[in-house]
Amino acid sequence: MENPHEDSGADGREIPPLMTATWEAALSDPDSLVALGATRALGGLLSTWESRLVGEAVAAGATWETIGSTVGVSRQAAWERFHQDAHEFRNRWKTEMHELRSRHRDEMLKLRERIKTEARSRRRPAR
Numbered sequence: 544m545e546n547p548h549e550d551s552g553a554d555g556r557e558i559p560p561l562m563t564a565t566w567e568a569a570l571s572d573p574d575s576l577v578a579l580g581a582t583r584a585l586g587g588l589l590s591t592w593e594s595r596l597v598g599e600a601v602a603a604g605a606t607w608e609t610i611g612s613t614v615g616v617s618r619q620a621a622w623e624r625f626h627q628d629a630h631e632f633r634n635r636w637k638t639e640m641h642e643l644r645s646r647h648r649d650e651m652l653k654l655r656e657r658i659k660t661e662a663r664s665r666r667r668p669a670r
Contacts, residue, residue: 562588597625598632 565588568581593614600610611621 559588559592562592594625594628595632597621598629598636601625601629602633602636 562585565581565585569578569585572578572581597610600613606618607622607626608618610625611618614621616624
């Protein structure tokens, strides 16, 4: 694994702090049982990370066949394992995009109204 303090890619994915702390404990804790427990916990965290990446891949248009091939399973096995997480990711992404578009539209309407108001006030002669 690369340095856990660095971004994991050009797309700006950041490693969750819990994953970083768990990785560090697995590597450096002098008590082998603590390191073993951290390693076990890291497996669960990596599974969650994997599901997140599958969700991103599906949202970007990857097929289940490609995803299955990437993780070493069949298309059907990939779908069975990840489809619910990918569906939730896609819905969350759509909701966030809808909220962003609404906010952008509202801000543009406010800006347009402010510009109109300022333009009207400049056209009126001062009394």
